[in-house]
Amino acid sequence: MHDVIRDMALWLACDNGKKKNNILVQEEAKKFAKWKEAKRIYLNGNDFDKDQTQNPFCPNLLTLLFRKASWNRFPSEFSHSMQVLDLSECDLNTLPGEIGSLVNLHYLNLSYTRIWKLPYEVGNLINLRSLLLDFTDELRYISGDVVSRLLSLQIFSKLANPYYLRDGNFYLQGSLMEKLDCLPYLSDVCLTLCSNECVQKLLNSSKLLQCIRQLSLFPCARSIEITSSAIRKMEHLESLEISSSDLEKMEVYVDRTITRHDYFDNLHHLHVWLCPLKDVSWLVYAPSLQILSLCLCDMDAVIRGDSGSVEIEESSAIFSSLTDLILEKMPELKYIHRGVLTFPCLTKVYIFGCPKLRRLPLDSRSAVNSLKEIRGEKDWWEGLHWDDEAAKHMFDLKFAEGYPLVCVSFFPVMIFNSWISIYISF
Known part of the structure; x- marks a missing residue:
């Protein structure tokens, strides 16, 4: 975006400049003293002071996009009115239990962090609609007891790097699949599945089949059978990745009396x-x-x-x-x-x-x-x-x-993370 257009947009968003600290971006966002008035903050933390010990005071904050920060811990006190929290690519390995007090949070993105556990208190986020955990390679286990309490959840994403799944510590258990299946408003799901149990639970769940948008399969089975009924339910499937040294056959059964456009119609x-x-x-x-x-x-x-x-x-x-x-x-x-x-x-x-x-x-x-x-x-x-x-x-x-100079990856891992545009417009 051109600097002039950017500055004009920020000026308009800040009530024609009258509330100039409503939105803080980059350099301005590094000044903690201004966070007291801010409602929306965007900070790319590549050059953020990792030794910063001061906890920001931000009682009015609604949106915090804090990416690539070098903090390895997250402040335990933030505005309870916060609705959007994006910590993707932060050097973060733990979340404080106090995150459960952000009861108005709608969107939580922890993708590409080093967290190894979701605090039980995350289940207190009763208004959470989107939970993104893509490529959190240290997070090997997600408690179904946490997910089952997120009754407002609409979007769940946990894509993974297959190289971190080869030691047998599979992070996605069948019990979690069952908890996802029971969430009343769930409508959009992205998953990496690496056990036969989870693949079968997906294929046997009408709810999850209808919700699945991105799917990475790394099964151990020699064959997978997908029925005509299951295919028709995967109407929202856009991206499919398959990799398995064992998988020799993927049988797709179709009903010849039904038009071909009723199958994989949105697979891109x-x-x-x-x-x-x-x-x-x-x-x-x-x-x-x-x-x-x-x-x-x-x-x-x-x-x-x-x-x-x-x-x-x-x-x-x-x-x-x-x-x-x-x-x-x-x-x-x-x-x-x-x-x-x-x-x-x-x-x-x-x-x-x-x-x-x-x-x-x-x-x-x-x-x-x-x-x-x-x-x-x-x-x-x-x-x-x-x-x-x-x-x-x-x-x-x-x-x-x-090979082309600019080329698609020949060892693709699907990354199509544009959720934030749904909720945030600066």
Whole structure:
């Protein structure tokens, strides 16, 4: 934002400058003496004094965005009228029990902190609507007794880095899933599940299936079966990540009498990596898919035409919304789809380490007005087989060797944290 626009916005928000300490941002926010009048404070704490011992006095504070602070403890006294508290990326390892006195709190973001326990008193936050705990890698256990008392909770998010889940200390227990299932107003959930028990509890819960928006699966099972009924209930699922060295099959059962748009209609992102899945043919039932990333998988086909559980429909409907196709280190991959696809929205194709992939599902009518670039190894590109010379010439112009300078992660961990915009507008 331009400085002039920013200053004007702050001036208007502070009653035309009459209450200039209503909103404190950055340098002004570091002056604790001004916190007495403040209602909203934003402070990026990269250069905040970590030895600060003074506890701020802020009786009128409603919103505190205190990110990347070097404090390893949090002041125990804050305004009981506070509604929004964002401590994401703070060097914080404990929360005081006094946080339970913030009974008007609506939004609590503790993502990317080092907290290892949620105080029992968090359950006293009877007006809390959003609880975000993404990538709190030290937090291995969340008491169901805390969550069950958050009866106003609408949004719950606990995404995790899978590398911290390999020691067997799984933080998300089946009992917690049961407590989430009982919250009356819960409507939006993001979870990382790494036990078969939790995966099955999700698939058996109509409530959680309807709430799930982002899902990361790291199961130990060799196969997962998803029924037609379960798929239709996951109407809000936008992002799915799958990684498991054991998972060989993901069976998706559909009712052929129901239109394909009743399945995975809002799924926008799929990331599969380090997984022996043989295909993801069920993606023909994901008409809104925008990003497909497959890495270090054993599959020999992306969409298999002879799949027994998926009826391959007309090619024009497959990947009709796809913008980014990323395939890396897929040594057995032979084809993406046996037919030609139109790819009307495709903008980027990144293919590396797929030596057996000798044909692309492209012709001169594919991605005509959308494609910006194709990247891969030069030897692989020159060895591709084309049935349409016009297509070969057209796509030659889009090809560039090597990885892009600015590139999506080929080992993706889903981070789509834009909740704060729902509640706060400076």
